[in-house]
Amino acid sequence: MPEALTPRAAEALLRPLKKRTTTLRAMLEYLHETGRGANIIGNDEAKVTGICLDSRAVLPGDLYVAAPGARFHGAQFAAAAAQAGAAAILTDIEGEAAASALGLPVLLAGDVREVVGELAALVYGTDEDCPELFGLTGTNGKTTTSYMIRSVLRALGRETGLVGTIEISAGQTPIPSILTTPEAPQLHGLMARMRELGVTSATMEVSSHSLSYRRVDGLRFAVSGFTNLTQDHLDLHGSMQEYFATKAALFDLERSDLAVLTVDDDWGRAMAAQATAEVWTLATTATATHADADWVVANVHPAGLGHRFELHGPEEQVITAVTGLPGDFNVSNAALAVVMVLASGVELRQLQAALDAANPLTVQVPGRMQVIAESPAAIVDFAHNPDALTRALGSVRPTEPGSKVIVVFGATGERDATKRPIMGAVAARHADVVIVTDDDPHSEDPARIREAVAAGARAEILANGLGAEVHEIHPRAAAIAAAAAMAGEHDTILVAGRGHEVFQEVMGVNLELDDRRELRRALLANGFHTLEPASDSFDPADEG
Ligand SMILES: CC(=O)N[C@H]1[C@@H](OP(=O)(O)OP(=O)(O)OC[C@H]2O[C@@H](n3ccc(=O)[nH]c3=O)[C@H](O)[C@@H]2O)O[C@H](CO)[C@@H](O)[C@@H]1O[C@H](C)C(=O)N[C@@H](C)C(=O)N[C@H](CCC(=O)O)C(=O)O
Ligand SMILES: Nc1ncnc2c1ncn2[C@@H]1O[C@H](COP(=O)(O)OP(=O)(O)OP(=O)(O)O)[C@@H](O)[C@H]1O
Numbered sequence: 234m235p236e237a238l239t240p241r242a243a244e245a246l247l248r249p250l251k252k253r254t255t256t257l258r259a260m261l262e263y264l265h266e267t268g269r270g271a272n273i274i275g276n277d278e279a280k281v282t283g284i285c286l287d288s289r290a291v292l293p294g295d296l297y298v299a300a301p302g303a304r305f306h307g308a309q310f311a312a313a314a315a316q317a318g319a320a321a322i323l324t325d326i327e328g329e330a331a332a333s334a335l336g337l338p339v340l341l342a343g344d345v346r347e348v349v350g351e352l353a354a355l356v357y358g359t360d361e362d363c364p365e366l367f368g369l370t371g372t373n374g375k376t377t378t379s380y381m382i383r384s385v386l387r388a389l390g391r392e393t394g395l396v397g398t399i400e401i402s403a404g405q406t407p408i409p410s411i412l413t414t415p416e417a418p419q420l421h422g423l424m425a426r427m428r429e430l431g432v433t434s435a436t437m438e439v440s441s442h443s444l445s446y447r448r449v450d451g452l453r454f455a456v457s458g459f460t461n462l463t464q465d466h467l468d469l470h471g472s473m474q475e476y477f478a479t480k481a482a483l484f485d486l487e488r489s490d491l492a493v494l495t496v497d498d499d500w501g502r503a504m505a506a507q508a509t510a511e512v513w514t515l516a517t518t519a520t521a522t523h524a525d526a527d528w529v530v531a532n533v534h535p536a537g538l539g540h541r542f543e544l545h546g547p548e549e550q551v552i553t554a555v556t557g558l559p560g561d562f563n564v565s566n567a568a569l570a571v572v573m574v575l576a577s578g579v580e581l582r583q584l585q586a587a588l589d590a591a592n593p594l595t596v597q598v599p600g601r602m603q604v605i606a607e608s609p610a611a612i613v614d615f616a617h618n619p620d621a622l623t624r625a626l627g628s629v630r631p632t633e634p635g636s637k638v639i640v641v642f643g644a645t646g647e648r649d650a651t652k653r654p655i656m657g658a659v660a661a662r663h664a665d666v667v668i669v670t671d672d673d674p675h676s677e678d679p680a681r682i683r684e685a686v687a688a689g690a691r692a693e694i695l696a697n698g699l700g701a702e703v704h705e706i707h708p709r710a711a712a713i714a715a716a717a718a719m720a721g722e723h724d725t726i727l728v729a730g731r732g733h734e735v736f737q738e739v740m741g742v743n744l745e746l747d748d749r750r751e752l753r754r755a756l757l758a759n760g761f762h763t764l765e766p767a768s769d770s771f772d773p774a775d776e777g
Contacts, residue, residue, distance in 0.1 A: 244419070264348060275336075306328055311331055492508045516530065530565070609721065610726070638666070
């Protein structure tokens with residue numbers, strides 16, 4: 234397993250190299266000017282040079298943000314932050330006693346998370362200087378689309394940064410991500426570092442958690458994009474309506490100048506109706522009901538592993554592009570990437586020239602429809618919710634008569650448990666051999682998760698008289714090995730789930746596991762050939 238950086242070492246990589254100094258009084262004045270109640274206990278001339286939400290990552294001179302959480306109040310860790318060199322503490326009434334007992338100056342605010350993003354912008358100067366930001370939200374496709382945008386921007390000669398599920402890259406050697414969207418203090422530190430390193434444009438995945446937890450506050454997106462909305466994260470959001478409302482916040486004028494919204498279904502159209510930013514709509518499934526979208530995908534044809542397609546614009550513009558990843562959903566992702574770059578002001582002719590010269594949309598994304606072998610077709614994909622699994626399985630059906638689809642997957646622990654039987658049913662409908670295994674069960678009993686997934690598959694088979702066979706095999710490496718042993722050269726194996734990750738948490742223990750490595754090994758052991766891993770993108774599995 235790659236050697237993990239300590240929180241402080243990782244934090245240092247997310248900070249600007251040149252320190253700026255802000256006083257608590259300047260922060261207080263800002264809060265008062267913007268109508269927020271706040272006051273200072275102790276020295277209001279205290280100077281801070283950084284801001285941090287985690288005591289374990291505090292660097293000398295920081296404002297430690299002691300925020301309430303689901304498990305703890307951050308004030309519990311204020312003493313540890315002080316020991317690490319915090320210069321002051323930002324907290325709320327609940328944290329006041331513990332924070333002020335330490336003798337450090339305290340900035341007291343009504344709701345800490347409500348102000349932390351804007352204060353981080355003041356500390357790092359990102360309210361004045363920030364790269365042009367491309368933000369992506371939606372249930373599926375954020376990572377893939379942001380890689381595609383970055384690739385197009387690079388083809389246009391831009392210096393780029395990227396923040397997402399796989400990596401954080403501030404124009405330097407990338408580091409593996411912990412969260413999809415980091416906390417606000419880290420995001421602002423990163424943006425400042427990017428500017429120092431000459432990054433002009435950055436792509437950022439904006440998870441619904443980050444919107445709920447106000448992690449992107451204080452940032453302004455030049456162009457934000459919406460991929461789709463399907464069932465996921467109901468453990469946090471409670472209902473699809475609430476999940477929708479959380480994501481919709483990205484498309485308010487106060488956060489985004491322009492929003493490119495995929496309107497392939499009712500959720501997308503509702504998003505377009507609600508957004509207050511300028512909206513460009515995009516239809517990626519060419520049906521008559523979508524013909525009124527600003528940009529429409531047309532003439533999609535298979536090309537290599539991916540597709541060639543056209544994008545038709547509101548003023549009869551036509552763009553032609555080629556994707557490299559399997560799956561028609563990757564045409565949707567690619568189209569969104571292209572329209573977002575256009576929306577940022579790049580001229581169509583210049584964009585078409587970059588697409589023609591470098592084929593930037595054929596970029597590989599670790600663990601996203603990553604082809605490991607061609608015979609049998611063996612693919613590792615990060616599908617971990619019902620819609621993604623449906624789309625991934627829908628795109629791998631073999632053409633040879635009598636050939637079969639073998640799927641290896643599971644459901645994650647400590648997350649939306651209602652997905653489990655639904656994913657089982659999806660697999661039973663689309664595959665011939667369903668191998669249910671573990672997928673990052675965290676602290677939950679993996680056997681119970683497998684049971685719920687397999688029960689969904691069996692119920693679907695019974696209800697619809699389907700012919701799929703269901704196996705429960707664990708650990709995951711054994712399930713992958715079993716799939717390779719069952720496959721014939723015309724079959725397809727899809728290993729779905731946390732494919733790009735380099736470990737799985739099982740009952741509180743991190744076990745090293747890379748699906749791609751396991752699948753390669755298993756295929757070779759069964760006498761099949763595998764493809765060379767791509768070397769053109771950062772991959773956490775190669776680190777360390
Ligand atoms: C549900 C959720 O997102 N929770 C996040 C939230 O936790 P919380 O507010 O409940 O914090 P807590 O654990 O009670 O701790 C309270 C405070 O004490 C601080 N603390 C805690 C311990 C310590 O030693 N020192 C310290 O300072 C914490 O930083 C926090 O500020 O704030 C914490 C501090 O940043 C996050 O670590 C934590 O993310 C947890 C680990 C998590 O798993 N989040 C996932 C679900 C998430 O955010 N995922 C999305 C992507 C989802 C997807 O698309 O799949 C993402 O953007 O990554
Ligand atoms: N546009 C899309 N529509 C439906 N499914 C998609 C789409 N794009 C990708 N997928 C599926 O979702 C999986 C995850 O893709 P990707 O990582 O790009 O999404 P994401 O939104 O970043 O997810 P996460 O935040 O959980 O990483 C893919 O492996 C694929 O199976």
